[in-house]
Amino acid sequence: MTTFRAAALQMRSGMTVATNVAEFERLVRDAAKQGAHYVQSPEMTGLLVRDRAQLLDNITDEAKDPLVARAARLARECGLFVHVGSTAIAVGGGKVANRAFLFGPDGERIATYDKIHMFDVDLDNGESWRESATYAPGEATLVVDLPMAALGFAICYDLRFPQLFRTQAMTGAQVLTAPAAFTRQTGEAHWHVLTRARAIENGAFLIAAAQGGRHEDGRETYGHSIIVDPWGKVLAEAAHDEPAVVVADIDVEQSRAARGKIPNLANAREFNLARAFYAETVS
Numbered sequence: 001m002t003t004f005r006a007a008a009l010q011m012r013s014g015m016t017v018a019t020n021v022a023e024f025e026r027l028v029r030d031a032a033k034q035g036a037h038y039v040q041s042p043e044m045t046g047l048l049v050r051d052r053a054q055l056l057d058n059i060t061d062e063a064k065d066p067l068v069a070r071a072a073r074l075a076r077e078c079g080l081f082v083h084v085g086s087t088a089i090a091v092g093g094g095k096v097a098n099r100a101f102l103f104g105p106d107g108e109r110i111a112t113y114d115k116i117h118m119f120d121v122d123l124d125n126g127e128s129w130r131e132s133a134t135y136a137p138g139e140a141t142l143v144v145d146l147p148m149a150a151l152g153f154a155i156c157y158d159l160r161f162p163q164l165f166r167t168q169a170m171t172g173a174q175v176l177t178a179p180a181a182f183t184r185q186t187g188e189a190h191w192h193v194l195t196r197a198r199a200i201e202n203g204a205f206l207i208a209a210a211q212g213g214r215h216e217d218g219r220e221t222y223g224h225s226i227i228v229d230p231w232g233k234v235l236a237e238a239a240h241d242e243p244a245v246v247v248a249d250i251d252v253e254q255s256r257a258a259r260g261k262i263p264n265l266a267n268a269r270e271f272n273l274a275r276a277f278y279a280e281t282v283s
Helices: 017-033 052-057 066-078 156-160 162-170 184-202 253-261
Strands: 003-010 038-040 081-092 095-103 109-114 120-122 128-130 142-145 150-153 175-177 205-208 212-214 220-222 226-228 234-237 244-251
Touching: 003 017, 003 205, 003 226, 017 038, 017 066, 017 244, 066 081, 066 095, 095 150, 109 142, 150 162, 156 184, 162 175, 162 184, 175 184, 184 205, 184 220, 184 226, 226 244, 234 244
Parallel strands: 003 038, 038 081, 150 175, 175 205
Antiparallel strands: 003 244, 081 095, 095 109, 120 128, 142 150, 205 226, 212 220, 226 234
């Protein structure tokens, strides 16, 4: 199987886990009706809340997490691969993992991935984010070999670190992922450039399900869930910030073909850094 149908779920997760899980199920079932073999939800599918204390009060470990249980059941019932883009998981010591899950059509968990790069920034519109104050960063990138493709994992801010995707591509990943909750400001400026660039420079498909709109905790996210082919062509996009399902057919042979036309992965070389300094002379 080299061709499959992928779906990216665009959500507007809020501060009530049960409501978010119900919306996740609605969108997964919608994607299944459209013939999807693989479904991806956005970053922080299960709960999107800025207040740290409120976050910690509403999450649990993965064994008890209701979204994790629902995703496993839906994967089995619908007979598809379900990729929870991420959700907040308590890991002890007052820390949280921003963790992705992948379930197979039998409902069994295949793999998990913890977001590596923490978004610590002060934006010029007054927004301030310190993910490292709450979240424990992951330490390993992940590629999963599925029957239809090798799938690389990333989450949101990871999208800005091309070396992560290059490592995955060099080990054979044909489909890259970047489920996200991009802020409106950064999304408007960089979302399309970054998603298309990661696909082009690695000769790979990129699937990025996104959060969109104004959330209960006051934040605004950009939406525009997107699926890009290895040549940088946008195959499907939610051209808005409303909840939606975007679907595209993925032919992984196009990854091989793109890498044959632009063999930058094969042509990559190790190199040293040279640096020169100009010393101004005073006459």
